[in-house]
Amino acid sequence: MKLKSRIKFKKWNKYLFEFLSIFLAVTLAFLLDRWNDERKNNIAENKILKEIYNGLERDSLDIANDEQYFKIAFRGLNYFSDIIDGKTIKNDSLVMFYYLFSRENIVVQNKSGYESLKSKGLETIKSDSLRSKIINLYEVDYELARKFNEEHSEYKFMPNYFHRINQFIAPNFKYDTTYNLVGIKLPLVLKKTERNLLKSYLWKIGVGKSDRYRASQNRKKKIGNLRKEIKEYLNTRNE
Template sequence: MKKLNFRNWKKFGFEFLSIFIAVVAAFTLNNWNENRKADNSENKILIEIVNGLEKDLEDLKENKLGHKYGILACNYFRKALSDKNLSPDSLGIYYSSLTRDFISIQNTAGYETLKSRGLELIKNDSLRLHIISLYEFDYQILRKLEEEYSEMQFQENYFKEINKSLAPNFNFNDKNMISGIKLPIKIPNDEKKIFLLYLMKIQGNRSYIINYYNQIEKKVVDVKNEIKKEIKR
C-alpha cells in the first residue's frame, strides 16, 4: 500500500512538473513573441521617423537658402542706392527674396505614431529623450520663429513701406511688368535712412534664424544617426 502511494505521488509529481514546465514554456514563448512584436513595432516607427527626418533636412536647407538670398537682396538694394553700374540681371530674384517669409514644415507622422503607441516603446532612454526634445522643443521654437515671431514677418512688416521707396525707380514694359530699375535708386534722404534701417533689421533677423537653422540641422543629423545605430542593433 505504501509503495502504491509512493508510485502515485511520483506519478502526480511528474505530471505536475510536466504541466509546470509546459506553462512556463508557454509563458516564456508568449513573452518572447510580445517582445518580438514590440521590437518590430519600434523598428518600423524608428524607420518612419528617419524617413521624416531626411525630408526635414531638405526643407531646412531650402528655408535656410531662402534666408541667405534675403541677405543677398539686402546687400543688393543697399548697393543700388549708390552704384549706377550694378547689374540688373538679378533684380527679379532679389526683389522677391527681400521680404519673403517662410513656413516651418516638419514631417511628424512617425513621431505622432510613436506618441499614439506610447513613447516608452523606444527602449533606449537617451534616444527617446533626444527624439522628444527635437520634436517638442526645437521644432516648436523654429515654427514660432518663422510663423509667429513678429520681427520675422518680413512681408507684413516691410513689403508695403519698402515698395513705396522702390516703386518710383522701377521701369515697366508694355505689359506693365517690371523690366528693370533706374540706378542708382533715388530716394529722399530721410526716407533713405528708414529704408537702410529696414535692410539692417531684415538682414540681422535673417542671420539670426540662419544660425538657428544650423543648430537644428546638426540635431536632426545627430538624431537620425543615433536612430540608425539603434535599428542596426
C-alpha cells in the same frame, strides 16, 4: 505495509509529474507570450525608428533648400542696400531679389514618425538616451521653429517691412509693354532721413533672417547626429 507505501509513492510521483507538467506548460506558454510580445515590440520599434529616420532625411533636404533661399535673400538685402546708396546694380537680378528679400520661408516638418511613436507610446523606444533626443528635437527644436515662423510677429518680414520699403522703390521701377518688371531708374531721390529709415528696415530684416538661418543650421546638426544614432542603434539591434 510495503505495498501500501509503494502505491502511495506512485500516487505522489503521479501528482508530482502532473504538477510539473502543468507548471512547465504554463511557464512555456508565458515565456512564449512574452517572447511574442517582445518580438512585436521590437518590430514596432524598428518600424517607427525607420519612419523617423526617413522623415528626418526629408527635413534635412528641406533645410538644404532653405540654405539656398537664405543665401539669395542675403544677396537681395545687399542688392537693395546698393540701390538705396545709389550704386550701380544689374537690372536682370531685380525681379528675383525683389521677390525674395522680404519673403518668409516656409518651415515644413515631417512629424509623422514622431506622431506614430506618441500613438504607440514613447516607451516603445527602449534606449533612454535615444528616446530623450527624439523628444527634445520634436518637442523643443521643431516647436520653437514653428512658433518663430508662424506666431512671432517680429519675423513677419513681408507685412512689417515690404510696403514701407516698396513705397520708396516701386515708383522708380521700369516695365516693358506687357507690364513685366525689367529694371529700376537710378539714383533714387531720397532724403537722408528716408535713406536711413530704409537702411534700418533692411538691417532689421537681415538680423531676423540671420537668427533663423543660425537656428536652421543648429537643427540641421541635431538632425544629422540623431539620424546617425538611429542608424547605429538599428544596426546593433539587427546584428
